[in-house]
Amino acid sequence: MDEFTLSRTFINLIIATKWTIILSLIAFVGGGLVGALIALMRISSNKLLSRISWLYIEFFQGTPLLLQLFLAFFGFSVVTGINLSPLVAAAIALTAYTSAFLGDIWRGSIQAVPRGQWQAASAIGFGYFDQLRLIILPQAVRLAIAPTVGFLVQVIKGTSLASIIGFTELSRAASLINNVTLQSLLIFGLAGLIYFALCYPLSTWSQQLEKKLAYK
Amino acid sequence: MHYSFDFSVIWDNFGVLLAGAWLTLRLSLMAVAFGLVIGIVGSLFRTSGNRLLNGIALAYVEVIRNTPYLIQLFFIFFGLPAVGLKLSAEQAAIVSLAINFGAYSTEIVRAGVESIPKGQVEAGLAIGFNKLDVFRHIVIPPALANIYSSLVGQVILAVLFTSVVSQIAAEDLTYAGNYLDARTFRSFEIYFTLAILYLAIVWIVKALAYVVEARFFEFAKYRQ
Numbered sequence: 001m002d003e004f005t006l007s008r009t010f011i012n013l014i015i016a017t018k019w020t021i022i023l024s025l026i027a028f029v030g031g032g033l034v035g036a037l038i039a040l041m042r043i044s045s046n047k048l049l050s051r052i053s054w055l056y057i058e059f060f061q062g063t064p065l066l067l068q069l070f071l072a073f074f075g076f077s078v079v080t081g082i083n084l085s086p087l088v089a090a091a092i093a094l095t096a097y098t099s100a101f102l103g104d105i106w107r108g109s110i111q112a113v114p115r116g117q118w119q120a121a122s123a124i125g126f127g128y129f130d131q132l133r134l135i136i137l138p139q140a141v142r143l144a145i146a147p148t149v150g151f152l153v154q155v156i157k158g159t160s161l162a163s164i165i166g167f168t169e170l171s172r173a174a175s176l177i178n179n180v181t182l183q184s185l186l187i188f189g190l191a192g193l194i195y196f197a198l199c200y201p202l203s204t205w206s207q208q209l210e211k212k213l214a215y216k
Numbered sequence: 217m218h219y220s221f222d223f224s225v226i227w228d229n230f231g232v233l234l235a236g237a238w239l240t241l242r243l244s245l246m247a248v249a250f251g252l253v254i255g256i257v258g259s260l261f262r263t264s265g266n267r268l269l270n271g272i273a274l275a276y277v278e279v280i281r282n283t284p285y286l287i288q289l290f291f292i293f294f295g296l297p298a299v300g301l302k303l304s305a306e307q308a309a310i311v312s313l314a315i316n317f318g319a320y321s322t323e324i325v326r327a328g329v330e331s332i333p334k335g336q337v338e339a340g341l342a343i344g345f346n347k348l349d350v351f352r353h354i355v356i357p358p359a360l361a362n363i364y365s366s367l368v369g370q371v372i373l374a375v376l377f378t379s380v381v382s383q384i385a386a387e388d389l390t391y392a393g394n395y396l397d398a399r400t401f402r403s404f405e406i407y408f409t410l411a412i413l414y415l416a417i418v419w420i421v422k423a424l425a426y427v428v429e430a431r432f433f434e435f436a437k438y439r440q
């Protein structure tokens with residue numbers, strides 16, 4: 001067994017961080033696409049679509065991410081007989097989790113645009129989707145940017161739970177190295193530091209955006 | 217797909233799940249209670265005007281909010297024994313959850329205190345209230361009303377976070393699920409039921425929050 005010096009520990013953690021970033025990006029892009037659909041369903045005047053999206057948001061916001069990961073990884077394979085790799089299971093669970101939160105954030109942003117804007121757009125002859133696309137969304141996007149960037153921090157932190165179903169990203173790499181060296185304070189301290197380096201700039205950016213883009 | 221669902225594993229082991237749910241409930245309550253105390257002290261630091269206290273509280277908030285809870289838990293449970301602080305799984309769970317909730321509630325409580333215009337305090341003093349009465353009757357009720365929904369949202373997140381403590385073998389609801397899964401392989405039935413149980417807890421918290429809001433914060437609806 002090779003010696004785990006401080007620099008080697010650090011390098012291994014950095015290599016594993018690549019997977020934390022990749023998983024975060026998959027969850028953010030996938031969650032963004034599904035989340036956009038959920039937000040549109042939520043504001044739809046169709047009762048059924050609106051109810052389904054409400055239940056979707058309630059379920060994924062009201063249950064622990066860890067259980068969503070267990071369902072995607074263990075539950076899915078037991079029921080269908082198909083074994084998903086930890087990466088695929090984590091990507092599915094994190095996409096569902098992210099889409100529920102982003103869908104809710106974006107629904108809030110759309111509904112925060114004053115009703116008069118819809119009425120004015122309707123009065124000058126735009127159809128529903130043109131009202132949404134040309135009048136409402138440009139204003140809603142402005143409101144949504146800061147909380148969306150802020151939520152990206154939650155996604156990055158959420159990927160740490162993928163370690164529990166055996167996906168080797170930063171947290172699992174830290175646990176594995178810890179099992180060998182038992183220098184827990186140092187290793188989890190370093191892992192925390194790397195997460196902080198990823199998340200803190202995004203948090204700060206989100207706060208700045210919030211001040212800059214406040215609805216006037 | 218020829219899977220036949222069999223939820224008998226749930227009924228046959230209801231006692232195991234109930235014991236787990238009981239710990240989840242206790243952990244949530246203690247995390248929120250201790251976390252709120254930390255949050256109130258932290259928000260006092262943040263608004264004190266003393267740069268050192270403010271800096272300490274700000275560093276605490278940023279470190280906790282920008283690192284995953286799993287790492288915080290492992291740091292405390294596996295890391296602290298090296299400096300002579302050995303905690304049981306349950307103790308580590310409570311300490312880490314409270315520290316985590318404390319960071320979020322620090323910022324929420326601070327926002328509440330800062331949402332009260334200075335003029336209100338001055339007006340209260342001017343008509344002869346003493347400082348404590350101003351705080352009790354003029355600052356606290358509207359500040360609480362302002363932050364109430366964020367606080368409830370954070371409490372719900374804290375309840376969901378407790379599931380992670382199963383990873384240090386604290387025997388909560390999720391741990392009970394892992395235990396049953398390892399013995400019966402009824403993964404879907406078990407984790408789906410667990411998810412519904414957590415959802416039920418979240419809905420109960422929301423319902424209680426709604427009742428409390430209607431009873432105590434009715435006044436806040438008519439402001440602005």
